[in-house]
Amino acid sequence: MRHERGVALLLVLWLTMLLAAVVGAFALTAQMEKLQGRTLSRGIVAEQAARAGVEYALTRLVDTDPRRRWLPDGRAYDWAFAGTRVRIEAIDESGKVDLNAADVDLLARLFVAVGVDQAEATAIASAIADWRDSDDLYQPQGGAETPSYVSAGLPWGAKNAPFDTVAEVEQVLGMTPAIYAKVAPLLTVYSGQARPDPNFAGAQVLQAMGEDAEPILARRRARTPSPDDAFLGGGSGTYSIDSRARLPNGRQATLRVVVRAGIGNVPGSSYTALRWEQGATAPR
Numbered sequence: 200m201r202h203e204r205g206v207a208l209l210l211v212l213w214l215t216m217l218l219a220a221v222v223g224a225f226a227l228t229a230q231m232e233k234l235q236g237r238t239l240s241r242g243i244v245a246e247q248a249a250r251a252g253v254e255y256a257l258t259r260l261v262d263t264d265p266r267r268r269w270l271p272d273g274r275a276y277d278w279a280f281a282g283t284r285v286r287i288e289a290i291d292e293s294g295k296v297d298l299n300a301a302d303v304d305l306l307a308r309l310f311v312a313v314g315v316d317q318a319e320a321t322a323i324a325s326a327i328a329d330w331r332d333s334d335d336l337y338q339p340q341g342g343a344e345t346p347s348y349v350s351a352g353l354p355w356g357a358k359n360a361p362f363d364t365v366a367e368v369e370q371v372l373g374m375t376p377a378i379y380a381k382v383a384p385l386l387t388v389y390s391g392q393a394r395p396d397p398n399f400a401g402a403q404v405l406q407a408m409g410e411d412a413e414p415i416l417a418r419r420r421a422r423t424p425s426p427d428d429a430f431l432g433g434g435s436g437t438y439s440i441d442s443r444a445r446l447p448n449g450r451q452a453t454l455r456v457v458v459r460a461g462i463g464n465v466p467g468s469s470y471t472a473l474r475w476e477q478g479a480t481a482p483r
Contacts, residue, residue, distance in 0.1 A: 245452035252285040252442030291434035294399025295387035309407040313381040323373040343372040
């Protein structure tokens with residue numbers, strides 16, 4: 200009898216420990232789900248604040264009052280939305296170098312402006328021209344047609360058609376990730392202009408155009424909007440917009456888009472999205 204009572208006691212203790220472990224695991228899981236839910240909800244709040252920044256930027260970029268209109272030349276604008284700080288930068292795509300329209304000399308000067316050696320810059324610029332043209336003839340400066348890609352051991356050749364996206368230039372012979380990271384923000388496929396608009400171009404693009412960048416940028420910074428200012432807010436109507444939202448707890452979200460103002464391809468939308476890239480950063 201004593202042996203049976205001892206076994207029963209051990210069984211009760213074992214069951215008690217098992218139930219305690221189950222309850223503890225359940226409590227831990229519930230706590231983790233609560234934290235994950237809170238993190239997710241804060242991430243969504245930050246993302247929506249960044250999205251609101253894009254929407255707000257478009258209203259200011261096309262505002263009919265020059266005193267309220269934003270200048271899309273890359274300058275930063277700060278905005279508060281529902282207790283969230285949002286920093287917005289907008290650049291008119293006409294202020295960038297168009298991969299499908301710029302000549303080899305302008306492309307080469309742009310690569311030099313971001314720190315590429317002259318010979319390498321000319322080689323990449325010529326390869327870009329050979330990538331987009333419809334023939335198999337090499338550029339006078341060199342270039343790269345399909346045999347060049349085969350010789351380099353690449354599984355593709357020259358496209359012989361226009362660039363569809365800026366990212367496509369990564370496939371051009373001679374392009375490296377380091378060079379692409381520097382030059383990508385200065386390139387576009389949406390302007391269709393052989394020469395960027397100096398009113399919106401950044402310092403490196405202006406340098407590539409042969410302009411003295413600092414006086415032009417200084418005049419922009421000193422510009423005071425007025426009702427008579429017909430220039431402010433002009434441009435192509437296609438913009439690159441970076442919207443970075445930061446919550447009070449440090450949670451951040453970034454939205455990088457290229458949009459075309461006007462009636463969008465989604466009912467109720469005031470723009471057409473041409474590129475959409477978003478990301479989030481947890482507080483430190």
